[in-house]
Amino acid sequence: MRPDTPADHVDHIAEAERLERTAGLYPEDAEHLLLQAAAHLELADARDRATTLYDRLISPSAPHPPENPTLIRALKAANLWEYGHEAEARAIIEGVRGTAPADAAPWVIVAEALEAHDELDQAHETFTQALTALLPSTSADAGAEPPYPTHPLLFGRHRVRRLLGAEHDAWDGLADRVHRSRAAAAGRTPVPLDELHDPKRVWALGSENPADLRAEIARLQAELGSYREALSRPFPVAVLHWPATELTELLTAYPSLSTEYPSHETHLATIESSLRELSTSGTPNLGIVTGTVPSYEAFAASEGASPGDSSLLPLYATTLAARGRAAGWPPEVGGGCWCGSGRAYGDCHGGE
Numbered sequence: 568m569r570p571d572t573p574a575d576h577v578d579h580i581a582e583a584e585r586l587e588r589t590a591g592l593y594p595e596d597a598e599h600l601l602l603q604a605a606a607h608l609e610l611a612d613a614r615d616r617a618t619t620l621y622d623r624l625i626s627p628s629a630p631h632p633p634e635n636p637t638l639i640r641a642l643k644a645a646n647l648w649e650y651g652h653e654a655e656a657r658a659i660i661e662g663v664r665g666t667a668p669a670d671a672a673p674w675v676i677v678a679e680a681l682e683a684h685d686e687l688d689q690a691h692e693t694f695t696q697a698l699t700a701l702l703p704s705t706s707a708d709a710g711a712e713p714p715y716p717t718h719p720l721l722f723g724r725h726r727v728r729r730l731l732g733a734e735h736d737a738w739d740g741l742a743d744r745v746h747r748s749r750a751a752a753a754g755r756t757p758v759p760l761d762e763l764h765d766p767k768r769v770w771a772l773g774s775e776n777p778a779d780l781r782a783e784i785a786r787l788q789a790e791l792g793s794y795r796e797a798l799s800r801p802f803p804v805a806v807l808h809w810p811a812t813e814l815t816e817l818l819t820a821y822p823s824l825s826t827e828y829p830s831h832e833t834h835l836a837t838i839e840s841s842l843r844e845l846s847t848s849g850t851p852n853l854g855i856v857t858g859t860v861p862s863y864e865a866f867a868a869s870e871g872a873s874p875g876d877s878s879l880l881p882l883y884a885t886t887l888a889a890r891g892r893a894a895g896w897p898p899e900v901g902g903g904c905w906c907g908s909g910r911a912y913g914d915c916h917g918g919e
């Protein structure tokens with residue numbers, strides 16, 4: 568199964584419009600879909616249109632109350648600040664911090680917005696406030712793995728503290744440790760966080776050499792951008808998985824797809840190897856979506872295409888991912904394998 572098109576080669580406006588149409592077909596998934604549509608509009612620099620979508624989602628007259636209004640407000644604030652609405656953005660950020668969300672994502676968005684606009688002390692305060700709210704105070708020394716969604720908070724706080732020239736504290740030590748174990752799990756040689764967040768960047772700000780300064784700023788922006796992208800946008804790069812019974816039914820009904828899927832075993836092995844390849848090449852935010860024959864047929868009908876057309880498969884995967892149906896890959900440490908065998912991932916497709 569091929570992964571969908573990498574985000575950089577997407578026509579963001581067309582993709583946003585496709586997601587908005589899809590939201591019309593699946594109103595129960597509209598929040599996921601419209602948030603991703605807004606992300607595409609932001610990437611296309613159609614920021615006022617993105618604001619309109621955020622407002623639509625949190626409007627009191629929206630057909631479904633949003634599941635995560637605080638995340639939407641945080642995204643709206645970050646977007647507003649990017650096109651000159653600083654005062655409004657700051658007011659929304661204060662509001663988000665005041666509600667002390669139980670979920671990491673809105674904290675990450677507002678802290679990074681402050682950081683991106685050089686409000687380093689406030690960014691530091693926000694990261695710290697978030698970790699105080701979300702991590703038990705003992706977790707820095709207990710050796711336990713902090714929950715995955717808190718990792719960008721640990722990394723962001725580490726980054727800002729390096730920029731501020733602060734000494735390492737227990738959470739910085741934890742950030743270093745988590746960064747190492749994530750790189751190892753993805754099969755990469757880790758570049759230490761202290762090198763990524765090198766305080767040379769701070770010295771470069773006072774440097775005589777404008778090329779140094781530009782290089783440091785570009786590096787910082789690229790890093791901010793990749794975290795933000797991994798968090799919520801444009802969507803997980805998802806690979807399509809058919810359980811054995813569904814695959815049999817699919818190939819019986821549409822034999823033309825047999826070239827794509829020679830056997831179920833090969834199909835499963837290909838999923839794992841595609842994801843590993845993507846991970847090694849540095850693609851963040853990977854996932855697996857599970858297909859069913861009825862949902863695939865309904866999707867083909869909505870696209871006006873035949874289910875036997877294999878070029879439809881990547882688009883089906885993308886649409887499932889955009890509807891929020893992707894399971895993250897790799898599974899959590901000690902978690903079950905994505906293939907549904909009931910074995911631990913490490914003893915199944917996660918093995919060598």
Ligand SMILES: [Zn+2]
Pocket residue numbers: 725735739740743760761
């Ligand atoms: Zn460190």
Ligand SMILES: [Zn+2]
Pocket residue numbers: 904905906907908915916917
């Ligand atoms: Zn497996």
